Structures are given as C-alpha cells and as structure tokens.
Amino acid sequence: MTILRAKGLSKRFTGVVAVKDMDVSVGDGELLGLFGPNGAGKTTLFNLIAGTFFANTGQIDFMGHDVTRMPAFRRARLGIGRTFQVVRPFRALTVMENLLAAVPSMAAGKRNDADLAWELLGKIDLQCRARDSAGDLTLGMLKRLEVARALMLSPRLLLLDEPLAGLTGKESADLLLFLQTLRGQTSVIMVEHNVRLALPICDRAVVMDAGAVIADGAPDQIRRSPAVIRAYLGEDQE
Amino acid sequence: MSDTVMNPPAGSMSRGNRSDAIFIAGVIVVGAIAMAQPWLGVSSYFLTLIYYVAYYLALGQAWNLMSGLTGYVSFSHGALAGIGAYAVVLSLNGNLPMALALVVAAIATVAASLIIGATALRLRGTAFTFATLFFQELVLLLVRKLPFTGGSSGLILYQIIPVWIAYVMMVTVAVAATIAFALTRRSRLGIRMLAIKSDESAAAAIGIDSTRLKIILFCASAGIAGLVGAVHGIFVATLYPEVIFSVDLSIVALAVALIGGVGSAAGPIAGAIVYVGLREIVQVVAPGAHLVIIGLLLLGIILFLRDGIVPAVGRLVSRKGSRSSTSGRQS
Amino acid sequence: MTLTLALQLLVNGLVNGGLLGLVALGLALIFGVVRVVNFAHGEFITLGAYTTFLLVTQFALSPLIGIPVAFLVGGLFGWVVHAVIVSRMTGRPELDVLMMTFSLSIVGLGLFALIFGGDFRNYSEGPTGSIDIGGVVVGWRSLTALIACVVLGAGTLLVVQRARIGLGLRALAQNRDAAAACGINVPASERIAFSLAVGLAAAAGSLVSLIGTTTPTVGHYWVLDGFVVVVLGGMGSISGALLAAFAISLVNSFGSYLLDDAWARIITYLLLYAAILLRPHGLLGRESAS
Numbered sequence: 001m002t003i004l005r006a007k008g009l010s011k012r013f014t015g016v017v018a019v020k021d022m023d024v025s026v027g028d029g030e031l032l033g034l035f036g037p038n039g040a041g042k043t044t045l046f047n048l049i050a051g052t053f054f055a056n057t058g059q060i061d062f063m064g065h066d067v068t069r070m071p072a073f074r075r076a077r078l079g080i081g082r083t084f085q086v087v088r089p090f091r092a093l094t095v096m097e098n099l100l101a102a103v104p105s106m107a108a109g110k111r112n113d114a115d116l117a118w119e120l121l122g123k124i125d126l127q128c129r130a131r132d133s134a135g136d137l138t139l140g141m142l143k144r145l146e147v148a149r150a151l152m153l154s155p156r157l158l159l160l161d162e163p164l165a166g167l168t169g170k171e172s173a174d175l176l177l178f179l180q181t182l183r184g185q186t187s188v189i190m191v192e193h194n195v196r197l198a199l200p201i202c203d204r205a206v207v208m209d210a211g212a213v214i215a216d217g218a219p220d221q222i223r224r225s226p227a228v229i230r231a232y233l234g235e236d237q238e
Numbered sequence: 239m240s241d242t243v244m245n246p247p248a249g250s251m252s253r254g255n256r257s258d259a260i261f262i263a264g265v266i267v268v269g270a271i272a273m274a275q276p277w278l279g280v281s282s283y284f285l286t287l288i289y290y291v292a293y294y295l296a297l298g299q300a301w302n303l304m305s306g307l308t309g310y311v312s313f314s315h316g317a318l319a320g321i322g323a324y325a326v327v328l329s330l331n332g333n334l335p336m337a338l339a340l341v342v343a344a345i346a347t348v349a350a351s352l353i354i355g356a357t358a359l360r361l362r363g364t365a366f367t368f369a370t371l372f373f374q375e376l377v378l379l380l381v382r383k384l385p386f387t388g389g390s391s392g393l394i395l396y397q398i399i400p401v402w403i404a405y406v407m408m409v410t411v412a413v414a415a416t417i418a419f420a421l422t423r424r425s426r427l428g429i430r431m432l433a434i435k436s437d438e439s440a441a442a443a444i445g446i447d448s449t450r451l452k453i454i455l456f457c458a459s460a461g462i463a464g465l466v467g468a469v470h471g472i473f474v475a476t477l478y479p480e481v482i483f484s485v486d487l488s489i490v491a492l493a494v495a496l497i498g499g500v501g502s503a504a505g506p507i508a509g510a511i512v513y514v515g516l517r518e519i520v521q522v523v524a525p526g527a528h529l530v531i532i533g534l535l536l537l538g539i540i541l542f543l544r545d546g547i548v549p550a551v552g553r554l555v556s557r558k559g560s561r562s563s564t565s566g567r568q569s
Numbered sequence: 570m571t572l573t574l575a576l577q578l579l580v581n582g583l584v585n586g587g588l589l590g591l592v593a594l595g596l597a598l599i600f601g602v603v604r605v606v607n608f609a610h611g612e613f614i615t616l617g618a619y620t621t622f623l624l625v626t627q628f629a630l631s632p633l634i635g636i637p638v639a640f641l642v643g644g645l646f647g648w649v650v651h652a653v654i655v656s657r658m659t660g661r662p663e664l665d666v667l668m669m670t671f672s673l674s675i676v677g678l679g680l681f682a683l684i685f686g687g688d689f690r691n692y693s694e695g696p697t698g699s700i701d702i703g704g705v706v707v708g709w710r711s712l713t714a715l716i717a718c719v720v721l722g723a724g725t726l727l728v729v730q731r732a733r734i735g736l737g738l739r740a741l742a743q744n745r746d747a748a749a750a751c752g753i754n755v756p757a758s759e760r761i762a763f764s765l766a767v768g769l770a771a772a773a774g775s776l777v778s779l780i781g782t783t784t785p786t787v788g789h790y791w792v793l794d795g796f797v798v799v800v801l802g803g804m805g806s807i808s809g810a811l812l813a814a815f816a817i818s819l820v821n822s823f824g825s826y827l828l829d830d831a832w833a834r835i836i837t838y839l840l841l842y843a844a845i846l847l848r849p850h851g852l853l854g855r856e857s858a859s
Contacts, residue, residue, distance in 0.1 A: 050443060076445035084443075090436040093429060100426065101433040103445030149444060311664055357842050363663055364606050368800050369845065375793065376838040379831050489675070496668055529679025536672035540665055541657060 001028045003156055003187055004049070009058035010211075011044055018044040020211035022058070026157065029184045033202035033219070034191045037231055040208040042191045043085055046159050049189075050082045051075045063156060079105045081150030082159035085191075087142040091135040095126055098134050098145060102152035113152065120148040123178065140171045147175070151186075158182065160190040164197060176201055199223070207231065258424060261503065262417055269413035276402045287518070289405050289473070291510045292412040296466045297487070298494035298506030299415035303422060304459035305492070306501040307431040308452055310363050314354060314370035316487030317377045318460045319467030322347045323482055324387055326468035327395045340468050347464025348457050350377075355453040371485075378483040387479070395475040404473035411469055415462050420503035422458075431455060432501075463491075493532065497539055499546030508547045573704040574826075582822030583815070584711045584780070587718030590814035591773040592795040593802065594722060595766035597810045598729075600799065601742040602762040605655060608670040610795065612677030613767045614788030617643055617774025619685060622783050625692045632695035636717055636775045643771025647764035655763065656756060674789075681785035690783040714776040721772055725765065726807070738762050797841050 004026040011019045019041045026032050034042050048055050051072035060068045067075050090098050099117035121127045124144040129137065137145065143163060150158055163179070164172045172194070180201055182188060192198035199205060205222040207215040209231040215222050222228055272288055301315045325346040329339035358369035381387045388394075422428045433441040434448045441448055471477060490513065497512050499505030513532070520531050543550045592614065599607045620642050621635030654673070658666050696709035729735035737758050740748040749755045774788055781787070798817055802809030817837055824833030 052439065052443075072439075072442040073445050073447045076443055082443050084440065088437050088440040090433045090440070092432045092436045097429045098433075101429050101441065101444060101446065103430075103447075105445060153445060305664075309662070309664055311667055353842075357845050361845060364667070365800050365845075367606075367667065368796050369842075371793070372797065372838050372841060376835065379835050379838075383831060383835070489671075492668070500664070526683055527679065529675050530683060531679075533672045533675030533677075533679055536668065537654070537676065540669050540672065541654070544665075 002026065003028050004060070004062050004189075006049065006060045007058055009045070009048055009055050009060070011041075011048055011053070011055050017211055019048065019055070022208075022211070022213055024206060024213070024216075026187045026189060027203075028156075029187055030203045031179070031183060031188045031190065031201060033198055033205040034189055034208065035193075035195055035199075035205060035222075035228075036208035036214075039210075040231075041211040042208055043161055044211075045208070046082065046161055046189075046191065049075075049157075050080055050159055073103075076153055076155075077103060077105050079153065079156040080159065081153045081155030081157070083143070083146045083150055083161055083163060085161040085165070087139065087146050089134040089137070089142050089145060091133070093134055094131050095121070095134055095137070095145060096130040099149055099152050102149060105153040105155060111154075116154075117148075117152060120151055124148050139166050140168065143167060143171075144175065147178075155186060158186050158188045160188060162191055162193060164192060164194050172197060255424075258420060262420055265413055265416050265420075265507075269409055272409045273406055276405060285405060287514060289408055291514045292408045293466065293470055294490055294494045294513060295506050295510035296408065296412040296415045297463060297491040298498075298509055299412070299419050299503070300459050300462035300466060301491040302495045302500065302503075302506055303415075303419050303462065304456050306419075306495060306505075307423065307428060307435065308455060309435040310359070310452065311367045311492070312370045312456075312459075313367060313485065313488045313492070314351075314373045315459075315463045315491040316485060316489070317374040317483055318347050318351060318463040319470065319487060319491075320377065320381075320479075320482040321350050322464030322467030323471030323474075323477055324381065324393060325464070326471050327393050327477055328386070330472075331396050340465060343468035343471075344461045344464045347467070348461045351457050351460030352453070355456045359449055359452045359456065370488075374483065374485050374488055378479055381479045381483060388477075390479060392476055392478040394477075395472065399472050399475070401473065404469055407469045408466075408473070411462070411465055415466075416503055416507065418458075418462070423501075423503065427451065427455070493536055495546075496536060497546060499548035502546075502548055504548045505546055512547065576705045578822045578826055579819070580705055580707055581711075582819040584715050585822065586815035586818035587715045587722070588773055588776055588791070589794055589798055589818055590811050591718050591722055591769055591776075592791055593798040593810040593814050594725060594807065595769040595773075596792075596795050596799050597802070597807050598725075598738075598762055598766040598769075601807075602738050603651075603655070603759045604745075605658075605666055605670060605763075607766070608667065608792075609650075609673035609677055610767075610770050611788035611790075611792030612674050612681070613643055613646065613770040614774035614777065614791050615677070615681055615783075615785060616646060616788075617771030618778040618783040618787055619681065619690075619774075620771065621775040621778045622690050622692060625694050629694075632692070632775070632779050633713070635778075636772055639775035640721075640768045640772040643774075644764045644768035646771070647767025648760060650767070651760045651763040656759070678785060678789065685785060687785060690778075692778070695779055708780075710780045714780050717772070717776055721769060722811075725769065728765075729807075734758070734761060794837075797837065801841060801844055 002025050004024075006022065006024045009019055009022045009024075010017065022045065024045070034045070036042055047053055049060060051067070051070060051074075054069060058068070059066065062075070062078060062080060065078060067078065070078075090101060093101065096117060099120060100113060102113070104111070104113055118127070118130075121130055124147065126141060126145060126148075129141070134142070134145065143166070147160070147163065160179075163175060167175065176197065179188065179190070190198060190202070199219045199222070202219055204217065205215070205219050206213055207222060207225070207228045214227045214231055215225045272292065275285055275288060297315060297319060301312060305311050322343040325343040326339045329342045330336070334342065354370060354373050358366045361369060382390050430441065430446050430451055433444075433446060434451065438448055471482075494509035494513055495506045496509065498507060498509030516531065516535065517528065520528050524531070539546060592610070596607060596610055599605055599610070617639035620639045621632055624630045624635045624638060625632050650673070654669065658669055696713050699706050699708040700712070729738060737748070737753045738761070740751065740753055741755060741758050745755065770788075773791070777783070777787055777791065794817060798810050798813040801817070802811070802813035820837055820840065821833045824836050828836075
C-alpha cells in the first residue's frame with residue numbers, strides 16, 4: 001500500500017528551481033533512500049513533504065489525505081515525522097521535556113506519552129540524561145534525541161535528513177541498526193551522503209540531480225545506473 | 239541499544255518537582271502573612287507598599303505568562319488591566335454583585351485580547367510587539383471618545399468599598415497568578431510554549447499548533463491582567479483614562495519581570511520588590527529622576543546580569559554550592 | 570470639499586509625510602542593517618529638537634543652521650550609543666535587544682523631562698510668512714521642512730544605493746555572514762548605519778521644533794507613527810516605508826479635518842490592524858520562508 005504519493009512537485013525560490021516536476025511515492029513500511037549530489041533538492045523535497053513550505057505546483061497525498069496545502073503541524077499530527085539536517089533541539093528544555101513537547105498523533109491512541117518517552121529514551125540510551133538540559137548534549141546524542149522526538153508522534157512516515165552526518169563510525173552503526181528496527185511499522189525516507197553505509201539497508205533508492213529524479217529502483221539497479229554514476233562523478237561510488 | 243528501565247523513576251518528568259512544591263508553599267505562606275497585615279496594626283504607608291508590590295507582581299506574572307513563555311513581548315498589559323478596571327467599575331455602578339463584576343472584567347479583557355490575538359499573533363515577534371503598543375494607544379483614544387466611559391473627565395465608583403477589601407483581593411490575585419505561572423511552566427502547555435520559543439519550526443514538526451497555543455496563553459494572560467486591573471480599579475475608585483491607560487503600566491509589567499527574571503515564577507517577585515523599593519527611595523532622594531533611574535537600572539541589568547536578578551543569584555549559589563549535573567536554574 | 574481645500578490638505582499631508590518618511594527611513598535603516606528595533610528613536614528626535622531650540626534661544630543662531638548641527642549631534646550620539654551599548658548586544662536574543670533600546674528610551678525621556686521640564690517650547694526665529702499658490706497656503710517653515718526632508722532623504726538613498734559604503738550596508742542587510750566573509754567591516758558598517766539613522770532622526774527633530782512645539786515627549790509621538798509606517802511598509806523595506814509614510818500622513822491630514830485629531834488616529838490604527846490581517850508582511854514586504 002502506498003502511504004505517500006507526490007506528483008508533479010515543483011518549487012522555485014526567486015530564480016532557483018529547487019525541485020522540478022517530481023514524482024515520488026513511498027510504500028507502507030518501506031525504507032526509501034534519497035541520494036544525490038549537493039544542491040540536488042533533497043532537503044527541499046523534505047520541506048515540501050513535511051510542510052515547511054508549500055509547493056508551487058503538484059499534489060501530495062498522505063494516507064489518503066491531500067496535504068498539499070496543509071500546515072506543517074497538521075501533517076505532523078497526521079503522522080509525518082522529520083529530523084533536520086542541522087539538529088534543532090529545544091535547548092531551553094530538558095531531554096525528557098523535548099520528547100514530552102510532541103503532540104501525540106492520531107495514530108498514537110491512548111498511550112501515556114510519558115511512558116512512551118521513557119521507552120524511547122531507553123532505546124536511544126539517553127535515560128540517564130533525561131533531566132539534563134538539551135543544550136548540554138553532544139551532537140551524537142542530539143541526533144538520536146531528534147529521531148526519538150519525531151518517533152513520539154508514532155509517525156507512519158519518518159523523514160530523516162542526513163541522520164549520520166557528524167557521527168562516529170560506532171554511532172552510525174548503532175543508529176542504522178536502530179532504524180532497521182522501524183521496518184514494517186514506519187515508512188522511512190532517508191537522505192544520506194554516506195551512500196556506502198546507507199544504500200545496503202534501503203528497500204528502494206531514488207537519486208536526484210538538479211531538482212529532478214534521475215533514477216528510482218532497487219539498490220543494485222541504482223549502483224549500476226550510468227546516469228547515477230555520471231551525477232556522482234568524483235564522489236564515492238560502488 | 240542497551241538495557242532499558244521499564245518504568246520512569248518517580249519525578250523524572252521534568253526537573254525540580256520538589257523545589258516547585260516548596261516554592262508554591264512558600265508563596266502561599268508569604269501571601270497569608272501579607273494578608274494578615276491590616277489587622278496587625280502596621281502603618282497604612284507600609285500597607286500601601288505591600289499593596290503596590292502585590293499589584294506589580296500580579297501584573298508582572300500576567301505578562302510573564304505570555305511574554306516570558308513565548309518570547310513575544312507585549313506592551314498591552316497596562317491597557318488590558320485598564321479595561322478590567324473600567325469594566326468592573328461600570329459593572330459595580332450598574333449594581334452587579336462584586337463577584338459577578340470581577341467576572342465581567344475578566345471576560346471583557348479576554349474579549350479585547352482576542353482582537354489583538356487574532357490579528358497580531360500571526361506576525362513575527364517584533365511586529366506583534368508594535369501591534370500591542372498600538373493597541374495601548376488605540377484603547378486610550380477610544381476610551382476618551384466613547385460616551386459611557388465618562389470620557390476625559392473620568393469614571394467614579396459610586397459605592398464606597400473599604401480599602402482593605404481591595405488589599406486582600408490584590409494579595410490573593412498576586413499569589414494565584416504566581417502559582418498559575420509556576421504550574422503552567424511545568425505543564426505540557428508550558429513545555430510546548432518554551433519549545434515554540436526555542437524553535438518555532440521544529441515545534442511545528444512535532445505537531446505543535448503554535449498560533450493556537452499563543453492565543454490561548456495570551457487570553458489567559460489577559461484574563462489575569464483584567465482581574466488585576468479590576469481590583470486596582472476598586473482600590474483607586476476614580477478612573478482617569480490618561481492614568482489608567484498610560485503606557486507606564488505596561489512598562490512596569492514588563493520591567494518587573496525583566497528585573498527579576500523573565501520566564502521564572504520567582505522573577506517578578508524579586509522585580510516587584512526591587513521596583514517598589516527603588517521608587518520609594520528615588521521619591522525621597524531625587525524626585526523627578528524616577529524615569530532615569532528605572533531606565534538605567536533596566537539597562538544595567540540587561541547589559542550585565544543578562545537574565546535578571548533571580549537567575550543571577552541562582553548562578554552565584556550553584557557556583558558556591560555542590561557540583562550537581564543539573565544546572566542551578568530554579569522554577 | 571473644494572479642490573482648493575483638498576489640495577491644502579494634500580500639501581499638509583505631504584509635509585508631515587516627508588517628516589514621517591525621514592523618521593521611518595532611520596528606523597528601517599537600523600532595522601535592516603543592525604537588526605535592531607530602535608525604541609529609543611523618538612528620544613533622538615527630541616534630542617534634535619532641543620538642540621535646535623537651544624541653538625536658537627541661547628546662541629541666537631538661525632534654525633536653518635540648527636538642522637545640520639542637529640544632524641551632526643545626532644550622528645555623534647548615535648556613534649557613542651552604538652559603540653558603548655548596542656554593539657555589546659550582538660548575539661543576544663531579540664527580547665533583550667528590544668528591552669535595551671526601550672530602557673534607553675526611558676532614560677532619554679527622563680533626562681529631557683528633568684533638564685527641560687514639561688513646558689512647551691517654541692521659537693519664532695527662522696522663516697516666516699507663507700506663499701499662496703492659487704488659494705493653497707503653504708507656510709515658509711513647512712516648505713523649508715519639506716525641502717530639508719527631500720534633501721536628507723534623497724541624500725541618504727543616494728548613499729545607500731550608489732556609494733561604496735551603501736553597497737556594504739545593503740550587503741549586510743541581506744546576509745551578515747556572507748558580508749563579513751567578503752571583507753566588509755561589519756561592526757564599522759553597523760556603526761555608520763546607526764549613526765546615520767540617528768542623525769536623520771535628530772534632523773527630523775530639528776524640523777519638528779521649527780514647524781511645531783518642542784516637549785520631552787515630542788519625539789515619542791512621531792516615532793509611534795514611525796513604527797506604524799515601518800510595520801505597514803514591511804519591517805525593513807525602505808520603499809514600503811516611504812509609501813506608507815505618505816499614506817498615513819494623508820489619512821491623518823484628511824481625517825483631522827473631516828473628523829478630529831483623535832478619530833484620525835483611531836482610523837489610522839484600525840487601518841493598520843486591517844492591513845496586518847490582510848497582509849501580515851506589510852505592504853511591500855517579501856514573503857519569507859518559515
């Protein structure tokens with residue numbers, strides 16, 4: 001079942017066309033990798049799906065709802081969670097409060113959010129820092145916190161913007177393991193530059209360049225696609 | 239990732255649950271003592287001082303509830319209090335019982351706040367601030383023009399209400415406002431407001447409807463300001479628009495929270511005491527220099543103390559005290 | 570409403586619009602370049618007014634000399650204030666910066682009230698009489714003020730749009746970090762912008778003392794209208810501010826005649842609220858990404 005379907009999306013910022021007539025879809029429980037060189041429009045696509053800004057053309061359907069013109073907070077409540085390229089914790093709040101701030105989405109049901117927060121803190125190994133101010137944490141911890149914060153929504157779709165950036169080898173491996181546990185319950189779109197680490201865990205991959213899709217398929221296909229290799233000339237490739 | 243503890247330890251929800259309870263208990267005790275003063279034979283001058291501390295404290299907490307938690311600075315709280323004053327006097331003159339008159343005052347103020355709320359809360363922070371400043375002016379102009387408010391000649395309360403009643407009511411409102419702030423700060427609403435203040439975009443990403451919350455908080459804040467104004471209206475018994483709606487009151491509401499510490503329940507308490515004390519001293523030592531002294535005080539605090547007196551004291555205490563992993567910030 | 574009357578009201582509105590535009594120009598400059606909402610701007614206007622008043626009454630100089638003198642005095646004060654206070658506030662949250670200018674405003678107000686008292690000050694030196702153009706009467710004082718506004722405003726715009734310094738200021742307004750990375754001396758540029766804006770405010774104050782009355786709160790009332798203009802024109806948009814300045818002045822001018830001063834102001838504020846509802850980013854502001 002497709003939970004997200006975007007058609008004909010485009011977005012321009014005075015003179016720059018960041019996203020050009022794009023179609024993208026995500027299935028239930030699917031882990032979709034979104035790759036492409038810098039400036040390809042990946043974060044812009046995220047912002048369009050999450051609702052940070054609205055598209056100039058096109059339509060976005062999520063779980064049967066037309067969210068094209070829906071404000072960001074409503075999309076979050078429908079079940080779209082996201083993390084940011086540069087972490088954005090609530091520095092004025094404690095670690096626990098960062099999680100409690102989330103408004104439970106429709107999917108969450110009657111679950112006690114304090115219990116859920118505590119459980120998530122356990123999964124990301126931050127229970128010991130629950131009462132500390134978020135401003136005191138390291139980058140690796142903040143990245144995990146941001147994922148947990150998005151998960152408080154019990155989202156059906158999770159948008160991860162370069163979750164591995166800035167993490168050590170071990171931290172990356174741990175986070176990837178954690179992401180794989182989400183398989184089946186939550187769909188994920190993950191933007192990553194570290195293709196070598198990220199591609200293997202994806203069910204499907206989409207490659208963007210200059211605002212458009214240049215490849216869309218299974219990881220093996222993508223690896224061998226000449227268009228992709230061309231776009232990535234000079235970058236790490238299999 | 240590692241062994242998880244299934245149940246959160248008691249009180250891990252947010253920091254300082256116990257210090258909160260102590261603080262609230264302390265506020266109630268001090269409030270009770272203050273309320274007993276009229277019967278303990280203290281001078282009326284001293285009673286007036288306590289009254290004004292309670293008055294500015296209550297207004298400061300109302301301001302704090304909105305601007306301290308959201309970061310959207312309001313210059314309208316003086317006007318909102320003024321609306322409460324006029325509403326209560328008009329109601330009492332219309333022979334409504336005291337309790338109902340106070341309710342009318344609160345409702346009138348909340349209604350007025352919805353006007354600013356619906357228009358100005360969509361704006362960026364600074365534009366919102368201007369909108370509240372204009373609101374202040376607008377209300378002053380309107381009150382002078384409208385027939386039933388008595389215009390420039392003022393509005394008089396017909397009944398004679400003993401001063402001690404206003405005194406007791408103001409202390410009660412001050413205590414209630416302080417407790418309301420402390421509880422809100424800890425509640426989900428308070429957490430979400432601070433999330434908005436920290437990063438409005440990230441807050442939207444986790445489902446927070448910032449416009450709605452801002453409006454709720456602003457209306458609650460206005461309701462309290464309206465009650466404060468209503469009690470003060472009873473206290474002074476004669477209302478002149480220039481005085482009641484002077485922007486000075488909005489400045490004091492703000493200054494009191496700023497001096498003591500914005501965003502903390504204890505801040506306006508320290509701020510009100512400092513402000514009233516300073517004002518009395520200046521009256522004696524250098525009358526006429528009142529504005530200059532207050533302005534310099536505010537400037538000094540902003541430049542050198544950063545967050546106000548209470549957090550500064552807190553930092554001093556925690557530096558001398560133990561090395562706990564949590565910072566020394568209080569409620 | 571005869572044509573003559575309408576023209577008369579128009580001319581009055583233009584004169585006020587020029588002054589308001591000067592005030593708003595300074596505010597927009599400070600907001601755009603230094604990213605500070607200058608609540609103390611009114612007190613700098615008052616500074617200019619009293620400076621000229623003193624110059625005329627104590628030193629028997631012409632008010633026309635008072636204008637550039639006030640400009641320079643304002644610029645000097647602006648320089649010092651920025652160096653000593655404003656520059657320390659970089660990186661501080663908006664609320665703090667706002668309160669800082671606000672406290673400055675209170676200090677200024679208090680000082681003026683203390684030193685000069687609340688009396689209304691006027692002087693009769695300077696241009697007198699009026700000219701009559703087909704029934705429309707314009708006082709020479711008002712005309713002088715209008716000319717001064719145009720000169721000062723045009724001069725400022727020329728500097729900002731053409732001069733090398735102006736290029737630096739515009740770059741700074743658009744992207745602070747990028748400007749710094751290009752070698753633009755950010756602190757110095759900020760100080761220049763601030764001083765220029767304060768100088769403009771003082772000059773406006775000088776003109777106010779010429780065509781109106783000087784009191785400790787005179788600047789405060791002009792700056793309140795200035796803020797209306799800046800919000801209406803879209804926080805930092807110079808063309809928007811100028812357009813709004815004339816719009817507001819014309820509303821005031823016609824409104825004062827048709828109704829009365831107070832109602833004119835009420836209508837202005839109501840229009841402001843309506844504008845906010847319909848166009849949250851001001852008349853000519855750009856839509857910003859969230």
